[in-house]
Amino acid sequence: MKHIQFQRSTWNHIRLHVLPTDQFKTFAISVYIGRPLAEDAVTNTALTPFVLRRGTQLRPETKQFREYLDDLYGAGFGFDIYKRGDYQIVHLRMDIINDRFVSSNESLLKKGLEFVGETLTKPALENGYFRSKYVDSEKQTLLKRIEAVINDKVRYAAERCIEEMCSDEPYRLHALGKIEDLDGITPQNLYEQYIEWLQNAPVDIYVVGNTTLEEVEGIVKQAFSIDRNLDVNYETVIQRGTSREVKTVVERLDVNQGKLNMGLRTHISYRDEQYPVALMYNGVLGGYPHSKLFINVREKASLAYYASSRFDGHKGILTLQSGIEMQNYEKAVDIIRKQLQAMEQGDISETEMSQTKAMISNQLRELQDSAFELISFDFNAILSGKERTVAGLIESVERVDVPAIAEAAKRVQLDTIYFLRDQKGE
Numbered sequence: 001m002k003h004i005q006f007q008r009s010t011w012n013h014i015r016l017h018v019l020p021t022d023q024f025k026t027f028a029i030s031v032y033i034g035r036p037l038a039e040d041a042v043t044n045t046a047l048t049p050f051v052l053r054r055g056t057q058l059r060p061e062t063k064q065f066r067e068y069l070d071d072l073y074g075a076g077f078g079f080d081i082y083k084r085g086d087y088q089i090v091h092l093r094m095d096i097i098n099d100r101f102v103s104s105n106e107s108l109l110k111k112g113l114e115f116v117g118e119t120l121t122k123p124a125l126e127n128g129y130f131r132s133k134y135v136d137s138e139k140q141t142l143l144k145r146i147e148a149v150i151n152d153k154v155r156y157a158a159e160r161c162i163e164e165m166c167s168d169e170p171y172r173l174h175a176l177g178k179i180e181d182l183d184g185i186t187p188q189n190l191y192e193q194y195i196e197w198l199q200n201a202p203v204d205i206y207v208v209g210n211t212t213l214e215e216v217e218g219i220v221k222q223a224f225s226i227d228r229n230l231d232v233n234y235e236t237v238i239q240r241g242t243s244r245e246v247k248t249v250v251e252r253l254d255v256n257q258g259k260l261n262m263g264l265r266t267h268i269s270y271r272d273e274q275y276p277v278a279l280m281y282n283g284v285l286g287g288y289p290h291s292k293l294f295i296n297v298r299e300k301a302s303l304a305y306y307a308s309s310r311f312d313g314h315k316g317i318l319t320l321q322s323g324i325e326m327q328n329y330e331k332a333v334d335i336i337r338k339q340l341q342a343m344e345q346g347d348i349s350e351t352e353m354s355q356t357k358a359m360i361s362n363q364l365r366e367l368q369d370s371a372f373e374l375i376s377f378d379f380n381a382i383l384s385g386k387e388r389t390v391a392g393l394i395e396s397v398e399r400v401d402v403p404a405i406a407e408a409a410k411r412v413q414l415d416t417i418y419f420l421r422d423q424k425g426e
Contacts, residue, residue, distance in 0.1 A: 004368070004390065006206075006378055007213040011221060013228040017378060018216045019208040019371075025101055027109045027209035028371035029094040029116055032379060034087045034202045034234060037170035042088060043142075043177025044185060044193045049079040049090050050138035051190065055124035055131070062134075072111055073097050073104075077119075084383050085236055085269075085314035086170040092116055093372065098210055109211055110219050117223030121198065129191040139182050146176050153420060157259035158321055161418035164249045165263035171315055202232040204382055208371040234383045236269055236314065247416045252423045257305065259420040260332055262320040264340075265413045270313040271386035276396035277408045282311040282318055283356035284348055284405065285339060290355045292339040297322060303332045314383055318412070326421050333417065340414065346406035353402065361394045 006017045035045050059065045069075050075096040082089055096112040124131050149155045159174055166172040205224070207216045268278040286293035286309025293307040305323040312318075324332045342348070367373040367390055381387040 004374060004378075009213060009217055010231070011217060012224070012226065013231050014203045014205060014220070014224065014226070015382065016213065016217060016220060017204060017206045017375075018211065018213040019206075019374065020210070020212055021208060022210045024209060024371050025098055026371070027094075027096050027098060027112060027207060027211065028375060029096070029112055030204075030206040030372065030375045030379075031092040031116060031120065032202075032204045032206075032382075033090045033092075033120075033197070035090075035197060037083060037086050037088050037173045039173065041193065041197075042173045042175075043181035044190055045088055045090065045197060046081050046175065046177040047135075047138060047142050047182075047185060047190060048194050048197070049081065049092065050141055051130055051134050052119055052123050053077075053079065054134040054138065056118045057122040057124060058118060060124035060131075068115065072108060072115070073102050075108075075112060075115075077115070081175050083171070083173075083175045085234075085312070087234060087314075087383070088173075088175055092120060095372075100210070109207070109209065109215070113207070113216070113219045114223045117220070117225075121225055123194075125191075126187075130187040130194075132187045135185070135187045135190055139185060142176065143179060143182055146174070146179050149174070149176070153253070153255055153257075153259055154321070154323070157261050157418065157420045158319065160249075160251065160420070161261035161263050161319060161416060162317075164247060164418055165317070165416035171317070198226050199228055200230070200232060202234055202382075203228075204379065206375045206379070208374060234385070236271060236384050244415075246414050248419075249416065250419045250421060252421055255420060255422055258324045258326045258329060258422075259418075260304075260320075260322045260324050260329065260336075261418045261420075262336065262414060263416040263418070264318045264320070265415050266311070266316050266318050266408070267411050267413075268313075268408065269316045270380055270384040270388075274404075274408055275313060276393065277400050277404050278311060278313065278318075279360055279397060280353075280356055280400045281343065281405050281408055281412070282309050283360055284352050285309050285318075285343055286320060287311070288356065288359050290352065290359075292342065292352070293320065293322070293336065296339060297332065297335055301331070301335055303328050303335060307336075314380075329419055329421070337414075340409070340412070343409035343412075344406060346402045348402050348405060357397055357400075360397050364390050364394050364397075 006019050009016050054062045055065050077094045080091040094112050096108050099108045163172045268274045297307040298304045307322040309320045367377050
């Protein structure tokens, strides 16, 4: 297995991470800007990258902005907004071809980093603030994105379960923000919070490709002109929580299929020694097609159209998702609880263990074939304060045995049961 070693430095309170490699024909550029999830900032922060991608001071019209990407041999540029633990992350990314494969007189890495820096730090302005037509237009774009989550009842149920489970924690907030905040956002207050965000947020710049840390550092110093005064690190806080009765929430909407979701607290995070055990717990329980939920709830009992689990290692929360007929609610809850009990009792077959280890190991090995996956994996260390290697994590997963999973399962707490059902039933 290839040894992956990012080279690192810090400039202007911005962390730089460079992986020199000739494995890829392109340069992968990622910029992560974080912010603690907060009621009064979540929607503004989500809207900001939508406005930034409309134009810059050099290319104020969106058409110019997009045409320039074509001039860079069809470079790809985009952004994501998501949450990791109690942080909202804005992730700008660019994929641009290595100069060696085209007839370019200038460094395309330089042009790419300059473009990303320009997009982030030199937005198109009017009267000293964001352009009003861009803000108004992108408010509508963000509104549609949020409505798309609401209209997709699988996603909606997943979000509502988290919202109920973490009702007194920042994690309850959706990464895209709240519809009711949009009306109050103006070009002025959005721009003011954007400046404050850039000055105070943790910023990490990643580059993977045929380059050096020194080259990247030289370009970044010219391309990212941000006034920053302090180092900012991510802080991981796992809600340990005291034992409480399981919270049950039934919501009624106009749906044809019930959505049964459960939220569990594992009390294990990415930085903990037990993290590989938590990966195995999730994998055996519901992470894959051979898992207990899929086999027992969907296949054998025919109670669910889908049944799976998902683990957020930065929050220590595991969620179960299933789609069921309304009348099967009690049966489905009962059989899912039995799967949780089976995990506690160590009722796990050798086949479940070997297949889960194979699936996790394959997923981790495949990371090495994608520059952006390598970046994403490494960024976990920045978020958690725990550095891991792909090889080391695979080795740790391979060592996990059934007693270790059973021991971890005994500490897992079922916290919330959320059921989205029709309006007609009992």
